[in-house]
Amino acid sequence: MRPKVSVFTRLAGALLGALLAVKLQAAARPNIVFIFSDDHAVKAVSAYDDNLVSTPNIDRLAKAGVRFNRAYVGNAICGPSRATTLTGTHSHANGFVSNEWSGEFDGSQQTFPKLLQAAGYQTAVVGKWHLYSDPTGFDHWDVIDNAFEQGTYFNPRFRSSAGEEETNGYVAELITDKAIQWLDAGRELEQPFLLMVHHKTPHRNWTPGPEELRHWDEDARLPEPPSLLRDLSHTSIPRQNARMSIGEHMGDNDVKLSMPGNLDEQQAALWQQAFGPGNMAYAAQTLSQDEQTRWKYQRYLKTYLASIRGMDRQIGRLLDHLDANGLADNTLIVYTSDQGFFLGENGWFDKRWMDEISARVPLLMQWSGTIPAGISSNDLVQNIDYAPTLLAAAGVEPATPMHGVNLLPRLSGERTAPWQRDLYYHYYENPGFHGVARHYGIRAQRYKLIHFYRDEVWELYDLQTDPEDQVNLYGKPGFEAITADLKKRLQSLRAQYQVPEQDPEAPWYHGPMIRLFEWLLNLR
Ligand code: CA
Secondary structure: OOOOOOHHHHHHHHHHHHHHHHHHHHHHOOEEEEEEEOOOOHHHOOOOOOOOOOOHHHHHHHHHOEEEEEEEOOOOOHHHHHHHHHHOOOHHHHOOOOOOOOOOOOOOOOOHHHHHHHOOOEEEEEEOOOOOOOOOOOOEEEEEOOOOOOOOOEOOEEEEOOEEEEOOOEHHHHHHHHHHHHHHHOOOOOOOEEEEEEOOOOOOOOOOOHHHHHOOOOOOOOOOOOOOOOOHHHOOHHHHHOOOEHHHHOOOOOOOOOOOOOOOHHHHHHHHHHHHHHHHHHHOOOOOHHHHHHHHHHHHHHHHHHHHHHHHHHHHHHHHHHHHOOOOOOEEEEEEEOOOOOOOHHHEOOOOOOOHHHHEEEEEEEOOOOOOOOEEEOOOEEHHHHHHHHHHHOOOOOOOOOOOOOOHHHHOOOOOOOOOOOEEEEEOOOOOHHHOOOEEEEEOOOEEEEEEOOOOEEEEEEOOOOOOOOOOOOOOOOOHHHHHHHHHHHHHHHHHOOOOOOOOOOOOOHHHHHHHHHHHHOOO
16 A cells, blocks of 8 residues: 655655756756957967967867867957857947947846856956946956056956955966956855956057066067068058058057056066167167068067967966866866957058958867867857857856857757858947948858948958958959848848947047047157
């Protein structure tokens, strides 16, 4: 005879079962570590290209997981890229279209950290935030605060919910210290976590840390890109009008002819020991314009790469810490940058353009047991996809739809079918630093079509034969059909994402103010 079981006992049993299921599910949910850098060009990650620099620690993620070969952002500028990362939506939808005149990021909208937090994740962000409003959806935040939230490489000020903090030290190391402190002592060990580690490096003005300054080699020479001395007078008017040339628009502080004002005595001595002799030699020579561009290029790229080497070492520290604490096994680790960067191509520095050089980013993901080790993906993916992907890893559904898609199904064993997908891009920050015209466009499998819509200029590139957007094919015979097709697909992307016809405007005084700033920055 079966024993009689009361309704109460049955209910209690069912409740216990449900609780256990929730507990098990919670145990299986991965931690997420999102490592973000600022302006890190794909060419400066050795997992992609080892001609310029070695980044052994970032490369660890490529070895243990997936390397995306065709990852892009939708608006290649710091704040907007960050807003898209958080919301999974393009700039027009999240409202943060420009660093310079969008005001503060609206932190009341849906973001993936908020959704994770509501689902029981502990959430933290340390480092560069650059959205002006205080972070929302984070149990812990500690972000760079000085220099309009750009921060300084040495002795940056931070701000957290506890207030402001002055520091002494090098930014990549300070950010890593803060990340490790939170992992060790800032969180409940039972809950899964999201940790966002946002480096300032290698953003302008790309200043190496103490270790790299100590080993500075003034005589080392890096290869020059073929287009370093390119004559842009035969390119489109928007390209001719940009103010981002290494020769003309790079300032003394960029190429370390002048020292940052906030170094302590020891830091200043190291800086002087590294750059002082080279600066004296530079002052004693008379260089032609091209020779000067070449000199500045070397200083620029060598300091840019040296700052990346320092950051890579700090990323290694963080990865070692995850390994040593048994956290690496059930943690999804992402490395990416908020956009690419011109490293002398077209004679340029900076970003903003829909060009491969600036809109394409490194994207690496490691999640042992789920993402196979050492694979690469040629899918066209975009920063709108990060939020949906990380939410899916945690088993969380967004409350309102995002623009991006979950990439994880593309990383399983059966990912052979090519992905028919076009990417939308839209740059708004004009007026703005560097005078890059507003443009939108479509990045398809082989071609890219760009519309500088306030200048009525179009550009078409065949990326299979021209991977650095050098030869504008728009209007050339033989490209009529592909152009017409791309225009149609561009319109459907704009309809799909509901891009308004009416653009947001900067205040009337912004343009003149920017020109004044640029003039002051480039003063000798
Ligand atoms: Ca950036």
